[in-house]
Amino acid sequence: MRCPFCHVDNDRVMDTRAMEDGYVIRRRRHCNSCHRRFSTFERMERIAIRVVKRDHNREPFNPEKLRSGIERACWKRPVSTERIQELTQRIESTIYEKFEVEVPSEQIGEIVMQHLSEIDEVAYIRFASVYRAFGNAQDFIREISPYLPLTKR
Numbered sequence: 001m002r003c004p005f006c007h008v009d010n011d012r013v014m015d016t017r018a019m020e021d022g023y024v025i026r027r028r029r030h031c032n033s034c035h036r037r038f039s040t041f042e043r044m045e046r047i048a049i050r051v052v053k054r055d056h057n058r059e060p061f062n063p064e065k066l067r068s069g070i071e072r073a074c075w076k077r078p079v080s081t082e083r084i085q086e087l088t089q090r091i092e093s094t095i096y097e098k099f100e101v102e103v104p105s106e107q108i109g110e111i112v113m114q115h116l117s118e119i120d121e122v123a124y125i126r127f128a129s130v131y132r133a134f135g136n137a138q139d140f141i142r143e144i145s146p147y148l149p150l151t152k153r
């Protein structure tokens with residue numbers, strides 16, 4: 001690894017530590033040239049999963065869209081931003097655990113509904129009613145605003 005200070009490629013690893021429950025490896029390095037220390041992080045390369053829509057078109061899975069969809073379903077509900085963030089991450093992990101390269105959009109919707117039902121009934125009903133009408137979670141996320149009077153701005 002090239003040293004960020006002197007740019008010489010001559011270092012030794014001083015220690016290696018697992019972080020984030022073993023999903024990240026941190027290596028502390030010592031530059032043999034300038035004797036400064038730096039760290040490198042190694043993490044899993046995540047292959048972007050693709051969403052298979054009902055019309056069989058594919059689009060990249062977008063956690064940001066997922067989050068804003070959940071946020072809208074939780075509009076004016078007693079659900080904190082942290083909770084929404086946490087829920088989004090949990091749903092994302094579930095998707096990556098269950099599916100490898102592609103996930104049908106219906107499955108995303110089912111997973112979201114399952115999680116929402118445990119958190120807030122109103123948010124769940126909002127999501128479920130609009131989602132079922134669309135039959136596509138990503139379309140739902142894109143189109144939800146006009147269908148929810150509460151989200152009108």
Ligand SMILES: [Zn+2]
Nearest residue numbers: 003006031034
């Ligand atoms: Zn150096």
